[in-house]
Amino acid sequence: MTPTQSSLPTIAITMGDPSGVGPEIIMKALAQDSTRQLCNALVIGDAERLRLAGRLAGIDLEVASLDDAAEADFAAPAVQCIDLKLVPADLPFGKVSPVAGEAAFRFIEKAVEIASAGIAQAICTAPLSKEALHAAGHKYPGHTELLAELTGTPEVSMMLVSPKLRVIHVTTHIGLIDAIAKIEPGLVERVIARGHAVLTKAGIANPKIGVCAINPHAGENGLFGRGEEAEKITPAVEACQAKGWDVRGPLPADTLFFLAGRGDYDMVVAMYHDQGHGPIKVLGLESGVNITVGLPVIRTSVDHGTAFDIAGTGVADERSLIEALRQAVGLAPRPAAV
Numbered sequence: 001m002t003p004t005q006s007s008l009p010t011i012a013i014t015m016g017d018p019s020g021v022g023p024e025i026i027m028k029a030l031a032q033d034s035t036r037q038l039c040n041a042l043v044i045g046d047a048e049r050l051r052l053a054g055r056l057a058g059i060d061l062e063v064a065s066l067d068d069a070a071e072a073d074f075a076a077p078a079v080q081c082i083d084l085k086l087v088p089a090d091l092p093f094g095k096v097s098p099v100a101g102e103a104a105f106r107f108i109e110k111a112v113e114i115a116s117a118g119i120a121q122a123i124c125t126a127p128l129s130k131e132a133l134h135a136a137g138h139k140y141p142g143h144t145e146l147l148a149e150l151t152g153t154p155e156v157s158m159m160l161v162s163p164k165l166r167v168i169h170v171t172t173h174i175g176l177i178d179a180i181a182k183i184e185p186g187l188v189e190r191v192i193a194r195g196h197a198v199l200t201k202a203g204i205a206n207p208k209i210g211v212c213a214i215n216p217h218a219g220e221n222g223l224f225g226r227g228e229e230a231e232k233i234t235p236a237v238e239a240c241q242a243k244g245w246d247v248r249g250p251l252p253a254d255t256l257f258f259l260a261g262r263g264d265y266d267m268v269v270a271m272y273h274d275q276g277h278g279p280i281k282v283l284g285l286e287s288g289v290n291i292t293v294g295l296p297v298i299r300t301s302v303d304h305g306t307a308f309d310i311a312g313t314g315v316a317d318e319r320s321l322i323e324a325l326r327q328a329v330g331l332a333p334r335p336a337a338v
Helices: 022-030 047-056 098-116 130-135 143-150 176-182 185-201 228-241 253-261 273-282 319-331
Strands: 010-014 040-045 063-066 079-083 122-125 157-162 165-169 208-212 246-251 267-270 289-293 298-302
Touching: 010 098, 010 319, 022 040, 022 047, 022 079, 022 319, 040 047, 040 098, 047 063, 047 079, 098 122, 098 130, 098 143, 122 319, 143 289, 143 298, 157 185, 157 273, 165 185, 165 253, 165 273, 185 208, 185 228, 185 267, 185 289, 208 228, 208 253, 228 246, 246 253, 253 267, 253 273, 267 273, 289 319, 298 319
Parallel strands: 010 040, 010 122, 040 079, 063 079, 122 298, 165 267, 208 246, 208 267
Antiparallel strands: 157 165, 157 289, 289 298
């Protein structure tokens, strides 16, 4: 390994659901010289599935099948893949399968093992199918909750990042009525604190954070809702302000996202899934990145799903994965140079 390669962080890239677009976008991303220069990419998945996806996408790129991370040769032009050999050759693209769900789970499990051992400095995940994951007996709402359990982390937050907007969520994969019931001042304060820590680590000395209300017009002084803003959000904002942080809210979500989009805020705190996801996805799926905040390891992800409708056709867009790799590299600690 050359000194330049040894100074790059190693990113463990999970292949995601093998019936989805994960194998294809990985091959497309790693076929680009600029992507390979970002990091030492170590794919956790199935080598033959990657080769098939490469052929379907017209990518002329070899895949090295590895049994162990120690075998990886990042100086070689081939994709370095820890091959768990869990994907049958005849597994169809575009269909929910418990076999694919089990494979996706094992890829994540292996990546956590590698990152926890310090072999990789971050994890970047391709999309999985929640339905396939459940069909395989792994009853998790998604990557975020699965990674939290595998790392023994009691509470984490989902942050979505695009070039113009950062959004961290108080609640994610639960129904709206349940989300409102779950929101309470302690949770809101902890989420703000996790977001504040990420931003300061990224070099923003005193980030300006806007906190969304739950109700339209932030409740309009009690006209809308049942006083949720005063009960559930305001105490958390005041607690963060008492620490000297620039935190404002609760603010009407529609206005806040407009202001944040033009640069007035460094981060928005969304109360529930669609409140935060909608604005990010309007800006473009290809630019969005999902970061799990609070884990002992760095984890980023594409901000799109398995796209079963186009899986196996060779037309999937790899730009979100490339941006997720960039974010992982930016947050990852650097290994000591040799």
